[in-house]
Amino acid sequence: MPITVKTPVYEGPLDLLLDLIEKRKLLINDISLAAVADEYIARVNSMEAMPVGETAQFVALAATLLLIKSRSLLPNLEISEGEERDIKELEYRLAVYQIIKDAGRGLRASLGNPMLHEGNTPDPEPMFLPDASVTQESLRAAAQALIMGFPQLAALPKVEVKKIMSLEEMIESLSKRVTSAMKLSFREFTGKRERGEIIVSFLAMLELVKQGIIKANQEKEFGDITLESDAISTPTYE
Amino acid sequence: MNEQQLALQIEALLFALGRPVARKELASKLGVEMPELELGLRELMRATAGRGIVCVDDGTEVELRAGPQAAEMIERVRKEELSREVGRAGLEALSAILYRGPLTRSEIDFIRGVNSSQTLRTLMMRGLVRKVPNPKDQRQWLYEPTTELMAELGVREREDLPDYDAVREKLTQLEAAYRMKEQEPATHDDPAAQ
Amino acid sequence: MNEQQLALQIEALLFALGRPVARKELASKLGVEMPELELGLRELMRATAGRGIVCVDDGTEVELRAGPQAAEMIERVRKEELSREVGRAGLEALSAILYRGPLTRSEIDFIRGVNSSQTLRTLMMRGLVRKVPNPKDQRQWLYEPTTELMAELGVREREDLPDYDAVREKLTQLEAAYRMKEQEPATHDDPAAQ
Numbered sequence: 001m002p003i004t005v006k007t008p009v010y011e012g013p014l015d016l017l018l019d020l021i022e023k024r025k026l027l028i029n030d031i032s033l034a035a036v037a038d039e040y041i042a043r044v045n046s047m048e049a050m051p052v053g054e055t056a057q058f059v060a061l062a063a064t065l066l067l068i069k070s071r072s073l074l075p076n077l078e079i080s081e082g083e084e085r086d087i088k089e090l091e092y093r094l095a096v097y098q099i100i101k102d103a104g105r106g107l108r109a110s111l112g113n114p115m116l117h118e119g120n121t122p123d124p125e126p127m128f129l130p131d132a133s134v135t136q137e138s139l140r141a142a143a144q145a146l147i148m149g150f151p152q153l154a155a156l157p158k159v160e161v162k163k164i165m166s167l168e169e170m171i172e173s174l175s176k177r178v179t180s181a182m183k184l185s186f187r188e189f190t191g192k193r194e195r196g197e198i199i200v201s202f203l204a205m206l207e208l209v210k211q212g213i214i215k216a217n218q219e220k221e222f223g224d225i226t227l228e229s230d231a232i233s234t235p236t237y238e
Numbered sequence: 239m240n241e242q243q244l245a246l247q248i249e250a251l252l253f254a255l256g257r258p259v260a261r262k263e264l265a266s267k268l269g270v271e272m273p274e275l276e277l278g279l280r281e282l283m284r285a286t287a288g289r290g291i292v293c294v295d296d297g298t299e300v301e302l303r304a305g306p307q308a309a310e311m312i313e314r315v316r317k318e319e320l321s322r323e324v325g326r327a328g329l330e331a332l333s334a335i336l337y338r339g340p341l342t343r344s345e346i347d348f349i350r351g352v353n354s355s356q357t358l359r360t361l362m363m364r365g366l367v368r369k370v371p372n373p374k375d376q377r378q379w380l381y382e383p384t385t386e387l388m389a390e391l392g393v394r395e396r397e398d399l400p401d402y403d404a405v406r407e408k409l410t411q412l413e414a415a416y417r418m419k420e421q422e423p424a425t426h427d428d429p430a431a432q
Numbered sequence: 433m434n435e436q437q438l439a440l441q442i443e444a445l446l447f448a449l450g451r452p453v454a455r456k457e458l459a460s461k462l463g464v465e466m467p468e469l470e471l472g473l474r475e476l477m478r479a480t481a482g483r484g485i486v487c488v489d490d491g492t493e494v495e496l497r498a499g500p501q502a503a504e505m506i507e508r509v510r511k512e513e514l515s516r517e518v519g520r521a522g523l524e525a526l527s528a529i530l531y532r533g534p535l536t537r538s539e540i541d542f543i544r545g546v547n548s549s550q551t552l553r554t555l556m557m558r559g560l561v562r563k564v565p566n567p568k569d570q571r572q573w574l575y576e577p578t579t580e581l582m583a584e585l586g587v588r589e590r591e592d593l594p595d596y597d598a599v600r601e602k603l604t605q606l607e608a609a610y611r612m613k614e615q616e617p618a619t620h621d622d623p624a625a626q
Binding site for chain 2: 437439440441442443444445446447448449450451452461462476479482483484485496498499501502505506509510553556557558559562563580
């Protein structure tokens with residue numbers, strides 16, 4: 001019987017992330033997570049418009065990856081207990097997901113096995129056996145239960161929107177902390193750019209700093225930063 | 239096929255068909271000659287003797303039945319089953335059929351969000367619902383309330399049920415909204431199996 | 433009743449009822465205690481292995497089904513082939529439930545990283561999983577595999593699933609390692625960042 005299945009490219013953020021790691025044949029740990037952070041964010045960035053809820057989940061994971069990457073580049077970056085937990089949790093979830101997803105492939109193969117068919121026990125002739133609990137009222141109540149049983153379609157996005165807000169806060173606070181960690185200001189990146197763009201540029205710059213390709217200078221405390229390199233475009237100040 | 243293999247196939251086929259089957263039909267369905275079938279049958283009779291499911295042979299037709307040692311127990315359990323209340327699942331299926339019916343089994347599954355085949359079977363055995371061929375698709379069954387149920391409920395027609403129009407309308411809306419949202423394959427309609 | 437006798441009674445009852453029956457229900461209907469029932473069930477599993485009618489066990493319920501060697505013949509006779517396609521989301525949810533279950537919906541969401549309510553509803557409509565109240569928290573549901581799922585996968589019990597023991601073992605180890613790490617004091621504490 002043909003069924004048309006509309007399959008999204010990725011089942012969710014973990015699926016995308018795992019795919020990136022597996023493509024590079026990496027093990028799941030903070031090193032591999034840092035290594036695929038850029039690509040993950042670039043992929044999320046290039047995704048077509050998604051329902052609010054799903055976007056939020058993809059972006060929330062981007063925040064954790066960003067944190068992992070920042071820490072790998074800046075070992076003195078302060079990480080809170082909660083964030084440490086987020087990172088450990090992500091690694092754990094990813095490892096579990098990998099096992100479950102692999103097992104799912106085995107199940108798919110099993111669905112091609114000869115199946116164990118149902119028997120066909122003949123039922124006794126029906127006889128009318130009323131049940132005192134079946135009344136107009138109990139049936140009306142059961143109908144109400146059916147109505148309530150349909151999942152609440154509208155409820156979900158509201159919760160997710162809140163997650164986006166906290167993500168922005170998180171990125172904000174992270175960039176502040178990174179700034180102090182490497183004595184670098186990111187005013188340039190807090191302009192009116194797209195969030196994804198900020199993250200990508202930010203990561204790119206951290207990478208460049210780490211590799212010694214650019215040198216950051218700061219004239220005075222809390223002052224603007226001069227990036228000494230021809231390799232990247234000169235920061236614009238507002 | 240050796241005798242054991244043939245006995246296995248006969249046993250499974252009788253189980254799947256759930257009715258007495260003539261030797262000729264068995265042989266043709268299994269693609270074997272009569273003498274071979276007899277050997278397989280003899281092996282099956284031997285293997286099931288003294289078990290919970292036995293093979294019964296009246297000379298022409300053969301059939302699987304529950305073993306005689308269990309007859310009393312089964313009789314008792316059947317009685318218990320039918321004197322029990324229909325429970326939440328039963329009430330839900332009944333109310334779907336009454337307020338939204340007549341419905342196919344997969345439509346009832348959709349409204350309830352769970353598979354309802356066992357529940358419907360019990361309701362049918364108790365004479366509360368019955369199935370009739372779907373005029374739009376002869377391969378499907380539609381479930382509808384029995385007249386005895388309507389009489390027991392004290393309603394002449396379904397429209398007399400409490401809040402009939404409002405409930406029917408609401409269920410219809412929810413179904414439509416949910417079917418649209420559904421991205422996964424929905425249930426496929428059962429081809430008049432059972 | 434000795435094991436053989438009990439196995440006979442179980443087999444006969446499952447045959448007569450023609451549906452999956454929960455262990456608890458079996459025990460109460462047959463008037464035996466759970467440990468005794470388990471022995472009878474094990475004997476039935478053993479006695480029916482490789483026969484035309486086999487016993488399928490999903491961990492909670494048991495049901496009689498036609499053996500795998502008869503699958504092709506039954507499909508031919510019934511002239512129907514059940515579509516067993518479930519889609520990727522469905523496979524992931526099933527594999528979580530089979531190898532890690534029973535699980536609540538939020539636990540399944542946690543593993544998959546996406547909301548699974550739609551997927552689970554579809555699986556329930558097809559009778560591949562069912563939900564039961566969580567004994568630890570009555571406000572929650574737990575999702576479990578069904579005998580229908582086992583039968584469609586062509587296995588009699590969970591241990592027959594591909595790499596069942598290895599996967600369970602890996603998951604247990606991972607969890608133990610994770611729990612240990614969770615208890616370690618964090619190296620940094622930055623309340624200002626919260």
